[in-house]
Amino acid sequence: MNGLPGVPPGVCRRVGGGVEGRLLADMARARAGERLAELGSGCGEVAIRVALRHPDNLVDALELQGELNRVARRLALALALAHGVAERLRILDGDVRSPPAAMTPGGYALVLCNPPFFSVGAGRLPPDPLRAAARFELNGTLADFCRCAARLLSSGGRLHLVLRPERLAELPAILGACGLEPPQVELARSRPDTPPFAALITARKA
Numbered sequence: 001m002n003g004l005p006g007v008p009p010g011v012c013r014r015v016g017g018g019v020e021g022r023l024l025a026d027m028a029r030a031r032a033g034e035r036l037a038e039l040g041s042g043c044g045e046v047a048i049r050v051a052l053r054h055p056d057n058l059v060d061a062l063e064l065q066g067e068l069n070r071v072a073r074r075l076a077l078a079l080a081l082a083h084g085v086a087e088r089l090r091i092l093d094g095d096v097r098s099p100p101a102a103m104t105p106g107g108y109a110l111v112l113c114n115p116p117f118f119s120v121g122a123g124r125l126p127p128d129p130l131r132a133a134a135r136f137e138l139n140g141t142l143a144d145f146c147r148c149a150a151r152l153l154s155s156g157g158r159l160h161l162v163l164r165p166e167r168l169a170e171l172p173a174i175l176g177a178c179g180l181e182p183p184q185v186e187l188a189r190s191r192p193d194t195p196p197f198a199a200l201i202t203a204r205k206a
Helices: 009-015 019-027 045-053 066-078 129-135 142-152 165-177
Strands: 035-039 058-063 089-093 108-113 153-163 184-188 198-204
Touching: 019 045, 019 108, 019 153, 019 198, 035 045, 035 142, 045 058, 045 066, 045 089, 045 108, 058 066, 066 089, 108 142, 142 153, 142 165, 153 165, 165 198
Parallel strands: 035 058, 035 108, 058 089, 108 153
Antiparallel strands: 153 198, 184 198
């Protein structure tokens, strides 16, 4: 979480905190008054960045792992006096497979998501349980995240997510089953001559 004051790096580093989160935050574009949400918000990096950049919007951040939410709440409070982030950011405990009642279906113009990159069995699980859950689909699949996003989005609302390029082939069928239109895809590369390391996805609720 480079550039955010008062951020302890330990827990965030355990679950990632890489360039993908910054790319996802940069995708967010919202009109004043629209409500935004992030699914699987980890220690709050993306949601806090979005709240800082959109002072006229409310942001909800949903995360299952309580340890990460405790960090996110501390970060939001640390930024409250200078930027008013705490008043515009709700850190919610909950599961994308059964989102809390506080998240109104159809109430969001924009949903952001950096879901776990790997399906279970696609590699060796890290010994750190926080990191394992952040990297592998232990608590929800890509389809679960997309279904939750579709439930929360208003008509015409947008889903932005970051994926590994090798998972692009399965995405159109998942989005179609959720009532989300075929995605727009931008590939992110470290340099023009290197393979893409991430796919930046935008899909709209029909």
